[in-house]
Amino acid sequence: MNIDETKAILTLANALDPRVQVNKPTLDLWAKVLHGSPVAACHAAVSLFYERYAEPTNRPVVDAPMIRRIISHETERAAAVTQAIEPRKPVLTEPRIRQRVLDRFRDEYEAGRRQGNGERAYNTAMRATGDHRQAQAAQREAEAAA
Missing domain, CATH: 1.20.5 (Single alpha-helices involved in coiled-coils or other helix-helix interfaces)
Known part of the structure; x- marks a missing residue:
C-alpha cells in the first residue's frame, strides 16, 4: 500500500470521525502499520469499525493497529467459515x-x-x-x- 492509498483510508476515517487527524506523522504511522495490507481490506475494516460502534458518544478513535487487528480477525473468520463448509473425508466407510x-x-x-x-x-x-x-x-x- 502506498502513501496515496493510505491517505485515502485516513481521509475516510476522518470523514467518519473528525477526531482522526490527517497530518504527516499520522499518515506515516498508518502507512507503516498498514504496509502490506490490501487497500480494499483496509477500507472494509474502517467501515466495519464504525458499523460496530453505533453510538458515537462511546466510540473510541480508530487507529492503524485497530484496523490491522480487524483485518486479521476477519481474514481468520473467513478462513474458518471456508473450512467449516468443506465436508470431512470419510476414513473407513468404504x-x-x-x-x-x-x-x-x-x-x-x-x-x-x-x-x-x-x-x-x-x-x-x-x-x-x-x-x-x-x-x-x-x-x-x-x-x-x-
Whole structure:
C-alpha cells in the first residue's frame, strides 16, 4: 500500500470521525502499520469499525493497529467459515478399506498365533527332552503346521 492509498483510508476515517487527524506523522504511522495490507481490506475494516460502534458518544478513535487487528480477525473468520463448509473425508466407510484393515488384522493375528504355537512347542519339547535342537525342530514343525 502506498502513501496515496493510505491517505485515502485516513481521509475516510476522518470523514467518519473528525477526531482522526490527517497530518504527516499520522499518515506515516498508518502507512507503516498498514504496509502490506490490501487497500480494499483496509477500507472494509474502517467501515466495519464504525458499523460496530453505533453510538458515537462511546466510540473510541480508530487507529492503524485497530484496523490491522480487524483485518486479521476477519481474514481468520473467513478462513474458518471456508473450512467449516468443506465436508470431512470419510476414513473407513468404504468397504474395500474396511476389508483391507480386516485382512491386515487377520494376517497379523495368524502370524502371532503361528509364533505362539511355535514357542509353545519349543517350551514343551525343552521341558520333555532338555535338548535344544529337538526343541527347535519341534518349534519349526508347529509353525509350519499352523
